[in-house]
Amino acid sequence: MFIGKPIISEEQIQIKVKELANRISKDYSQRDLIVIGILKGSFMFFSDLIRYIKSPLKIDFLIASSYLKDSSSGEVKIYYFPRENLTGKDVLLVDDIIDTGISLHFIREKILDMNPSSLKICVLLDKKERRVVDVPVDYVGFSVPNKFIVGYGLDYQEMFRNIPYLTIFKKEAK
Numbered sequence: 001m002f003i004g005k006p007i008i009s010e011e012q013i014q015i016k017v018k019e020l021a022n023r024i025s026k027d028y029s030q031r032d033l034i035v036i037g038i039l040k041g042s043f044m045f046f047s048d049l050i051r052y053i054k055s056p057l058k059i060d061f062l063i064a065s066s067y068l069k070d071s072s073s074g075e076v077k078i079y080y081f082p083r084e085n086l087t088g089k090d091v092l093l094v095d096d097i098i099d100t101g102i103s104l105h106f107i108r109e110k111i112l113d114m115n116p117s118s119l120k121i122c123v124l125l126d127k128k129e130r131r132v133v134d135v136p137v138d139y140v141g142f143s144v145p146n147k148f149i150v151g152y153g154l155d156y157q158e159m160f161r162n163i164p165y166l167t168i169f170k171k172e173a174k
């Protein structure tokens, strides 16, 4: 078996996502909020999160992928960038997990180039141990150990994104 028991259940996820959304609703009332989901990993978290946010907002997406060159550097490629003019907007970036921080660091710089009036980051999972680049993260769902996690949008080689809970992926013993 590849996939084990949930490490974070559907119920635990929903409770946490509501908590995050409540904080975001308070922080962004009366603001010109645009929530940007980083695809593909954040799609499930993003769609749950925005339906619990009560302040008015627009959405867009950003498609990026990173290639790790060695343990401390990587290359990030952006395939789709939000069309909306982000200048003067309050931007909230939403991602599934922050690991080395390389992707979010790169994406954050690109968004800052557009001169938004504010920029915050929300991630469901934080794998702190693995960080190589410091990135300011404003909303974190769960801190997770240095294990490979799949489900709820997160993949291993594009598989397992549809599992409704979070679980640890283990390669079969050889």
Ligand code: IMP
Binding pocket: 041, 066, 095, 096, 097, 098, 099, 100, 101, 102, 103, 104, 127, 147, 148, 149, 150, 154, 155, 156
């Ligand atoms: P970073 O640039 O190392 O922070 O990598 C972030 C991206 O790598 C995430 O948005 C995920 O797509 C992917 N990633 C990192 N760790 C995991 C994991 O445990 N499971 C699934 N995807 C992961």
Ligand code: MG
Binding pocket: 038, 039, 040, 041, 042, 096, 097
């Ligand atoms: Mg991702």
